[in-house]
Ligand code: ADP
């Protein structure tokens with residue numbers, strides 16, 4: 001999808017207009033490694049994709065924001081002169097509405113517009129379509145307020161604002177990684193990010209002859225919320241046990257050592273959860289080193305180790321993700337694979353020899369379907385820019 005195609009989609013939807021159609025792209029994201037350690041003081045390693053949610057708009061003279069999406073039914077209309085509140089009937093429209101409300105409350109100028117969204121990103125598959133939509137709306141408003149100064153938009157603050165909307169307006173208890181990656185993504189780079197301090201640095205991801213293949217289980221995430229809370233509880237417990245037995249307290253679970261865990265925690269499940277956290281944090285640091293040295297194979301091996309740890313110790317994978325990853329690893333030319341996102345369905349990623357990608361997709365697809373009865377979907381994406389005007 002390019003700018004002109006998006007403008008055509010807009011005309012198809014709203015009819016021909018003689019006004020300027022302004023277009024934007026907000027990417028989805030994958031987390032390359034560093035799973036379930038953001039809330040334990042660890043580093044995550046996400047990257048923005050080149051697939052995402054597009055937005056096209058024309059300005060209106062009044063204070064009405066009219067929104068449609070090519071992917072979802074229904075028109076959502078917002079009157080900027082009225083109080084903006086969450087409305088179940090507005091469904092997906094609550095994401096952009098919440099963002100508009102938050103920006104309005106902070107004193108930003110917002111005028112009427114007709115917007116069309118279009119996405120080539122699966123929603124609800126763990127590639128952060130919700131964050132892409134939030135950041136897109138925020139960027140649109142801030143861009144229109146002062147197009148000449150769009151380079152000066154404080155992207156860290158925008159990701160904070162969008163996380164707040166998802167937490168408070170939508171009611172989803174997510175960390176900041178998704179909005180941060182969508183907003184601060186950089187072409188051909190991943191972002192090493194400490195979700196607590198928001199310290200971050202870019203890491204060039206030169207994959208050489210390998211492609212990053214995104215594999216969708218096509219199984220919607222289930223249990224994700226309750227298990228997420230359960231895992232957070234288990235990690236808190238592990239930290240508590242370690243700190244009540246140590247003279248020198250540690251600030252978070254990532255600061256524990258394997259020895260601490262082995263000698264102090266007796267409960268088997270809690271021990272394995274803590275072991276995942278500590279080893280995963282180590283794998284993120286090693287990944288950064290591997291990539292700096294151009295050791296893609298080494299990075300691939302770390303990805304696979306990460307999956308095994310999430311499967312056996314953290315137990316957040318399930319049949320669909322495990323089947324996809326293990327079938328992927330059996331194919332020649334695949335040098336690493338793992339689940340990405342919260343788990344229990346959603347997507348996995350694999351590093352695959354460019355020349356073998358078609359064969360890879362075919363074989364993995366057949367073998368995955370044999371086991372699960374579902375056909376998976378594949379996306380090939382490069383690492384792209386954060387939300388921007390086209
Ligand atoms: P994820 O962020 O992993 O894709 P979420 O459940 O957090 O999954 O967000 C998915 C929701 O985001 C959808 O149910 C829908 O409300 C909204 N959404 C995603 N893509 C679009 C789109 N193209 N148009 C309208 N709404 C969308």
Ligand code: MG
Pocket residue numbers: 128129130131178
């Ligand atoms: Mg989401």
